[in-house]
Amino acid sequence: MNAPRPPARARASPFAALAYRDFRLLWLGQLVSQAGTQMQTVTINWHIYVLTGSALALGLTGLMRVVPVVAFSLVGGVFADAHDRRRVMLVTQSAMLLFAALLGLATMREWVSAGVIYLLAALTAAATAFDNPARQSLPPNLVPKEHLANALSLNSVMHRTAAIVGPGIAGFVIAWLGVGAVYWINAASFLAVLVALVLMRTPTQQNLGALRVTPSALSEGIRFVRRSRVILSTMLLDFFANFFSSASALLPIFARDILRVGPEGLGFLYAAQPVGAVIAGVGMSFAGRLRRQGVVMLWAVAFYGLATVLYGASQWFALSFLFLALVGATDTISTILRNTIRQLATPDHIRGRTTAVNMIFVLGGPQLGNLEAGIVAALIGAPLSVITGGIATILLVAAMAWFAPQLREYREQ
Numbered sequence: 001m002n003a004p005r006p007p008a009r010a011r012a013s014p015f016a017a018l019a020y021r022d023f024r025l026l027w028l029g030q031l032v033s034q035a036g037t038q039m040q041t042v043t044i045n046w047h048i049y050v051l052t053g054s055a056l057a058l059g060l061t062g063l064m065r066v067v068p069v070v071a072f073s074l075v076g077g078v079f080a081d082a083h084d085r086r087r088v089m090l091v092t093q094s095a096m097l098l099f100a101a102l103l104g105l106a107t108m109r110e111w112v113s114a115g116v117i118y119l120l121a122a123l124t125a126a127a128t129a130f131d132n133p134a135r136q137s138l139p140p141n142l143v144p145k146e147h148l149a150n151a152l153s154l155n156s157v158m159h160r161t162a163a164i165v166g167p168g169i170a171g172f173v174i175a176w177l178g179v180g181a182v183y184w185i186n187a188a189s190f191l192a193v194l195v196a197l198v199l200m201r202t203p204t205q206q207n208l209g210a211l212r213v214t215p216s217a218l219s220e221g222i223r224f225v226r227r228s229r230v231i232l233s234t235m236l237l238d239f240f241a242n243f244f245s246s247a248s249a250l251l252p253i254f255a256r257d258i259l260r261v262g263p264e265g266l267g268f269l270y271a272a273q274p275v276g277a278v279i280a281g282v283g284m285s286f287a288g289r290l291r292r293q294g295v296v297m298l299w300a301v302a303f304y305g306l307a308t309v310l311y312g313a314s315q316w317f318a319l320s321f322l323f324l325a326l327v328g329a330t331d332t333i334s335t336i337l338r339n340t341i342r343q344l345a346t347p348d349h350i351r352g353r354t355t356a357v358n359m360i361f362v363l364g365g366p367q368l369g370n371l372e373a374g375i376v377a378a379l380i381g382a383p384l385s386v387i388t389g390g391i392a393t394i395l396l397v398a399a400m401a402w403f404a405p406q407l408r409e410y411r412e413q
Helices: 021-052 055-082 085-108 114-137 145-177 179-199 215-227 229-245 248-258 262-287 293-313 317-345 348-380 382-403
Strands: none
Touching: 021 055, 021 085, 021 114, 021 145, 021 179, 021 248, 021 262, 055 085, 055 114, 055 215, 055 248, 055 348, 085 114, 085 179, 114 348, 145 179, 145 262, 145 317, 215 229, 215 348, 229 293, 229 317, 229 348, 229 382, 248 262, 248 348, 248 382, 262 317, 293 317, 293 382, 348 382
16 A cells, blocks of 8 residues: 655655655654653653652652553554554553543642552553554555655654653753643643544555454564564663663652752753764764664664763763763664664564564663662662663673674674
8 A cells, every 4th residue: 555655856855754744744743742751751750759759669660661561562563453553543642641631630639649650650651552563653654665764764853852852841840830730731742643643644554454363463473573583682682771771760869869950950861862862863864874783783782881881970960961962872873773674674564563572672671670770779879770780781782792693793785
């Protein structure tokens, strides 16, 4: 099923995918919605720490987000391949709007507690487990193959931009209006995606309705990933690197107790990694094709671990921002290479399920890493928790380079 041809002027443009009406609608809607989601992510961490003062409680936010992802992602992947992906997103986006509004209402009525926040964060994560496979599988249905890479690049820019803008705004909204206002703003932001989905006209995937939700369909994505050693190696590397070096849940501790910059500074700390990511993404676009992608990916993850060590040791806000930006830049380089490999190697009919498997690794690593970081921080302090995690990541890269030669030797065909 082919998307409509764009105007000739769009074919050589760096914004070619935006010439397609439905992709443009979805892209703009997601930009607004993702900014709201990033605002809420920062706010939940700050809110939990204010309520509890506990590093372990901060780490538990990661557990609440990852358990539903692990539990429902595979089913969500099958739904994305078996049903109209727009309709799946209409349901999931509406559910996430409701959960954000409930957080705002609970905060406004002073019913909120750590338990309430954990519950609604878990419900949001469950909806995300169905939303992500459908959303990430849509671009090939909205633009032709020759502009798919451009669409994925624009999506990356959109997500990173939202991750810069959202936390920065959240810090000031928390300081001026309180945490409840952020939850209401996030709820309203979902309307942008819902309107875009209603206005879209492009038909979704081919052979719609041919797939059924069966145990075999659930396991097909796992079997595909397991057979592809390079894809599996990249997923494992991403998971464990994020498990050891992901400590974003500890940022409120650094903002309030170590760097002493308050909620305004917290927003900038959360924005630092996306800033580095955008710079790295632009640099990668100018770099062109990289032949030895496996080696570049391994070096990028190694520097990701080193930047994490430096951030954990920093006592100055400017240096902390710089090292967090380097964390974001190196993570983006490895992510771009990993996603390129996965997209090129995955057939369209199984894209939702492969995305679901990848989502378990991509989301599971950071969220479990936040739990691990919270536990270690409770025992030895936040700085040492971050530093030891970065060192573990560097050792992981060395082990992967030794034990996974197919990854080390991977070259673009």
